[in-house]
Amino acid sequence: xxxxxxxxxxxxxxxxxxxxxxxxxxxxxxxxxxxxxxxxxxxxxxxxxxxxxxxxxxxxxxxxxxxxxxxxxxxxxxxxxxxxxxxxxxxxxxxxxxxxxxxxxxxxxxxxxxxxxxxxxxxxxxxxxxxxxxxxxxxxxxxxxxxxxxxxxxxxxxxxxxxxxxxxxxxxxxxxxxxxxxxxxxxxxxxxxxxxxxxxxxxxxxxxxxxxxxxxxxxxxxxxxxxxxxxxxx
Amino acid sequence: xxxxxxxxxxxxxxxxxxxxxxxxxxxxxxxxxxxxxxxxxxxxxxxxxxxxxxxxxxxxxxxxxxxxxxxxxxxxxxxxxxxxxxxxxxxxxxxxxxxxxxxxxxxxxxxxxxxxxxxxxxxxxxxxxxxxxxxxxxxxxxxxxxxxxxxxxxxxxxxxxxxxxxxxxxxxxxxxxxxxxxxxxxxxxxxxxxxxxxxxxxxxxxxxxxxxxxxxxxxxxxxxxxxxxxxxxxxxxxxxxxxxxxxxxxxxxxxxxxxxxxxxxxxxxxxxxx
Numbered sequence: 440x441x442x443x444x445x446x447x448x449x450x451x452x453x454x455x456x457x458x459x460x461x462x463x464x465x466x467x468x469x470x471x472x473x474x475x476x477x478x479x480x481x482x483x484x485x486x487x488x489x490x491x492x493x494x495x496x497x498x499x500x501x502x503x504x505x506x507x508x509x510x511x512x513x514x515x516x517x518x519x520x521x522x523x524x525x526x527x528x529x530x531x532x533x534x535x536x537x538x539x540x541x542x543x544x545x546x547x548x549x550x551x552x553x554x555x556x557x558x559x560x561x562x563x564x565x566x567x568x569x570x571x572x573x574x575x576x577x578x579x580x581x582x583x584x585x586x587x588x589x590x591x592x593x594x595x596x597x598x599x600x601x602x603x604x605x606x607x608x609x610x611x612x613x614x615x616x617x618x619x620x621x622x623x624x625x626x627x628x629x630x631x632x633x634x635x636x637x638x639x640x641x642x643x644x645x646x647x648x649x650x651x652x653x654x655x656x657x658x659x660x661x662x663x664x665x666x667x668x669x670x671x672x673x
Numbered sequence: 674x675x676x677x678x679x680x681x682x683x684x685x686x687x688x689x690x691x692x693x694x695x696x697x698x699x700x701x702x703x704x705x706x707x708x709x710x711x712x713x714x715x716x717x718x719x720x721x722x723x724x725x726x727x728x729x730x731x732x733x734x735x736x737x738x739x740x741x742x743x744x745x746x747x748x749x750x751x752x753x754x755x756x757x758x759x760x761x762x763x764x765x766x767x768x769x770x771x772x773x774x775x776x777x778x779x780x781x782x783x784x785x786x787x788x789x790x791x792x793x794x795x796x797x798x799x800x801x802x803x804x805x806x807x808x809x810x811x812x813x814x815x816x817x818x819x820x821x822x823x824x825x826x827x828x829x830x831x832x833x834x835x836x837x838x839x840x841x842x843x844x845x846x847x848x849x850x851x852x853x854x855x856x857x858x859x860x861x862x863x864x865x866x867x868x869x870x871x872x873x874x875x876x877x878x879x880x881x882x883x884x885x886x887x888x889x890x891x892x893x894x895x896x897x898x899x900x901x902x903x904x905x906x907x908x909x910x911x912x913x914x915x916x917x918x919x920x921x922x923x924x925x926x927x928x929x930x931x932x933x934x935x936x937x938x939x940x941x942x943x944x945x946x947x
Contacts, residue, residue, distance in 0.1 A: 493764075493765075511767055517765070519765050521758075521761040525759055525760070525762035526759070526762055527754075527759045527762075541681075543766075
């Protein structure tokens with residue numbers, strides 16, 4: 440019997456006004472992979488992640504996560520890290536932990552507390568009083584403390600210093616369950632090169648390439664970074 | 674889930690709700706005290722009296738403006754909870770959209786109702802108590818006696834009207850926030866870019882004026898139609914007033930429910946995050 444794919448995207452198209460952000464985009468992702476979503480600015484990466492998360496409705500096509508369309512049920516399986524800080528500034532770190540624990544059944548509170556303590560984040564201060572980098576770390580720690588089936592990470596390492604970047608990538612590698620998939624959108628390809636199992640190249644809202652990172656590297660004799668530069672040369 | 678949503682909705686508004694609930698009686702107290710000085714403190718210079726009167730005017734103006742503060746703050750909070758960056762977290766919760774919006778409506782209703790109660794007692798009791806007697810403590814006693822007398826004098830008919838008026842005010846709150854929140858959703862769908870925040874917030878007040886005017890016109894037409902059907906005898910007996918009030922209450926409940934479901938549907942279908 441064929442195993443059900445974790446994520447199945449079929450012919451989605453999304454317009455912003457008359458501008459097509461995604462055009463007839465189809466993709467199937469299995470469970471247990473770390474997949475890099477790579478493309479230049481405005482290629483449709485964030486739109487794709489938002490549609491999978493259920494925050495945007497496509498004009499055409501469909502998305503299914505373990506057989507469920509984006510909605511209440513899928514939101515219980517998907518952990519989404521947006522490209523901005525979404526935890527309200529009035530919340531303290533402690534309240535943000537309680538918020539995740541209250542609403543997400545798969546949230547591991549001790550794990551989150553340990554991660555945040557490792558990162559030296561104060562628990563009693565409102566997030567508005569923390570630095571931007573610290574707030575990003577809080578958000579990532581909370582998202583990665585969920586035992587979700589699918590993690591959607593939009594530019595998780597773009598705004599942080601190299602030391603924190605290393606910690607975040609290690610967190611992504613170690614925190615996700617073996618049967619879960621991480622879809623990570625980034626420009627910093629060299630940083631995620633060693634972490635990813637598969638990669639997706641996306642250009643002007645169309646799927647350019649979806650391949651295994653190891654196989655592509657062996658076949659082409661180039662790094663992912665080099666392949667990206669070649670594919671998207673200006 | 675509703676309980677949890679309500680908990681965080683209240684946490685998010687408590688920063689302005691609690692100061693507002695405290696500010697209103699304090700302001701009423703100051704106003705009452707100024708009024709008491711003006712009335713019971715013997716002859717004064719004209720400039721002193723003028724200054725006092727101006728201060729009383731400012732206090733009353735501040736009280737009137739404070740009435741508008743809470744709905745504006747609640748609308749801004751509704752917008753930022755769903756359509757600003759926080760929406761990326763809120764809308765990812767494994768909760769039905771209708772529960773989420775219901776929680777925000779219920780929170781706004783409870784906040785506004787509690788504010789109106791505090792406002793009522795601030796004006797009647799705090800302001801009235803200080804302002805209406807040579808001795809402020811005697812003033813409080815007088816207000817208390819007046820309230821007790823009013824309650825004990827309530828006949829069946831008056832009590833019914835009073836209950837209807839209270840119900841009318843409560844339904845009015847629900848209707849106002851159903852319209853305002855729908856306006857925010859519509860505004861967030863229409864406005865883009867930098868003008869999205871204020872465009873949405875202003876648009877909801879425009880929607881409120883438009884829908885409220887429309888409802889008033891419909892109610893006027895309905896009451897006119899009913900009055901035409903009623904016999905003169907019924908009009909003389911005073912029955913229609915209660916009857917029309919009840920019709921209005923039921924109609925407003927129906928409209929609020931309709932607007933709420935329309936808002937839920939729009940939020941589900943027309944998400945507009947960035």
